[in-house]
Amino acid sequence: MLHFLTGSSERALSSAPSTQAPRSETIAANSFDVLAADEPLPEIQRGDYARLLVQSPQRLYLYWSFARDPFTILRRMANEAAGNYTLALRLVDVVSNAETLQLTSRQATSAWLDAQAGRRYRVDLGFFAVNRPFIRILSSNVAHAPRAGVSPQVDATTEFHVSPSDFTRTLSESGYVNDAIEVWLEAADAATGERATRAIAERFSGAEVSSDDVEELSHLRHLIASLAAGISLERLRGTLSPPLARWLEQAQTRGEAIDSARLLDVLRSVLDFELEYELFDESAAQRFTTPMWGGSDVRFPTKLFHVWLPSMSAGAALRLAALDNG
Incomplete structure (x- = not known):
C-alpha cells in the first residue's frame, strides 16, 4: 500500500503499519494476566453466625450461615408439625423491644430489612408458624442505624x-x-x-x-x-x-x-x-x-x-x- 511519509513530498512505498502492541502495553497486559491468575478467593466459612450491617438510616443488611441444616433438627423435634414452620427473621428494636417479622426461604443466606433512623437493632433467625411460639436459632450482633438528618447539636460560639x-x-x-x-x-x-x-x-x-x-x-x-x-x-x-x-x-x-x-x-x-x-x-x-x-x-x-x-x-x-x- 502507498503511504505518504511524514516530512517528505515524495511518494514512496512503505510497509503497512505494525499491528504489534507497544512494549508498555504488553507489560500491562501481562500484569493483568498475573492478577487474573492470582489465588482463588477462600471458600465461605461454614458455621453458625449472623452478621447485621447498616446500609443507610432506613436499611439494614443481614447475612448468615448454619453449620447444619436447621430443618433436619426441627423435624427431629416436631415430627409432622415441622411442615408448618417457615424460616423467618425477627427484627428487634433493642431499646423499645418492638418486633417485626420477615419470612425468608430455606435456601437464602442474606436479606434486606427496613429500619428506623437512630435506632439499635438485633435480628433473631428462627422458625415461625401461625399460632405457635417463635423458635430462635441464631441472634445477630446489634447494629445502630444512623440519624437521617443533621445533629441537633450546634456550636454556641x-x-x-x-x-x-x-x-x-x-x-x-x-x-x-x-x-x-x-x-x-x-x-x-x-x-x-x-x-x-x-x-x-x-x-x-x-x-x-x-x-x-x-x-x-x-x-x-x-x-x-x-x-x-x-x-x-x-x-x-x-x-x-x-x-x-x-x-x-x-x-x-x-x-x-x-x-x-x-x-x-x-x-x-x-x-x-x-x-x-x-x-x-x-x-x-x-x-x-x-x-x-x-x-x-x-x-x-x-x-x-x-x-x-x-x-x-x-x-x-x-x-x-x-x-x-x-
Missing part, C-alpha cells in the same frame, strides 16, 4: 450564631425551600414547647400524633416541609418510619386529602405561613456553561420558590394559644 429567621431566609433565597421550611418549623417548635409541628400535622390529617420521640418529630417536620414544597407522597413513602406511615394511613382512612395545596392552607391558618413563586420562561431558565471539553447546558427550574415566614418567637406561641382557646 457567637461567631457562628445565626437566627432561625436569617437562616431560613438564606435557604429560601438559595432555592432550598424544603430546608427553609424545616428550619422554620424547628424554630416554631422551640418557641411553642414542641407544639407547632404537632398542631399543623393534626389539623392537616385529622389524626393525633402520638409519638413523643425527638427523632420522629424531626422526621415529621421533614415530611411536612417536603409536602409543602410540592414533593409527591409516593416519592416520600419509602422514607417514612412505621409511626409516620401509620399516621398517614389514619389520615387517609378519615378521607383527608394528603396534598400540598391543603397543607399550605393549614400552614396559613395555623402560623400565617405563605409560599410564593416566580415564573420564568424557558429561555430565561437556560444558562450556558463556559466553553470547555465536555461542557453542557445547565437548566434551572422555571419556578423559583420563596418562603415568606412569620415571626418564630412569641408570635407563634400566641397564634397557637388563640387556636387552642378558639
Whole structure:
C-alpha cells in the first residue's frame, strides 16, 4: 500500500503499519494476566453466625450461615408439625423491644430489612408458624442505624450564631425551600414547647400524633416541609418510619386529602405561613456553561420558590394559644 511519509513530498512505498502492541502495553497486559491468575478467593466459612450491617438510616443488611441444616433438627423435634414452620427473621428494636417479622426461604443466606433512623437493632433467625411460639436459632450482633438528618447539636460560639429567621431566609433565597421550611418549623417548635409541628400535622390529617420521640418529630417536620414544597407522597413513602406511615394511613382512612395545596392552607391558618413563586420562561431558565471539553447546558427550574415566614418567637406561641382557646 502507498503511504505518504511524514516530512517528505515524495511518494514512496512503505510497509503497512505494525499491528504489534507497544512494549508498555504488553507489560500491562501481562500484569493483568498475573492478577487474573492470582489465588482463588477462600471458600465461605461454614458455621453458625449472623452478621447485621447498616446500609443507610432506613436499611439494614443481614447475612448468615448454619453449620447444619436447621430443618433436619426441627423435624427431629416436631415430627409432622415441622411442615408448618417457615424460616423467618425477627427484627428487634433493642431499646423499645418492638418486633417485626420477615419470612425468608430455606435456601437464602442474606436479606434486606427496613429500619428506623437512630435506632439499635438485633435480628433473631428462627422458625415461625401461625399460632405457635417463635423458635430462635441464631441472634445477630446489634447494629445502630444512623440519624437521617443533621445533629441537633450546634456550636454556641457567637461567631457562628445565626437566627432561625436569617437562616431560613438564606435557604429560601438559595432555592432550598424544603430546608427553609424545616428550619422554620424547628424554630416554631422551640418557641411553642414542641407544639407547632404537632398542631399543623393534626389539623392537616385529622389524626393525633402520638409519638413523643425527638427523632420522629424531626422526621415529621421533614415530611411536612417536603409536602409543602410540592414533593409527591409516593416519592416520600419509602422514607417514612412505621409511626409516620401509620399516621398517614389514619389520615387517609378519615378521607383527608394528603396534598400540598391543603397543607399550605393549614400552614396559613395555623402560623400565617405563605409560599410564593416566580415564573420564568424557558429561555430565561437556560444558562450556558463556559466553553470547555465536555461542557453542557445547565437548566434551572422555571419556578423559583420563596418562603415568606412569620415571626418564630412569641408570635407563634400566641397564634397557637388563640387556636387552642378558639
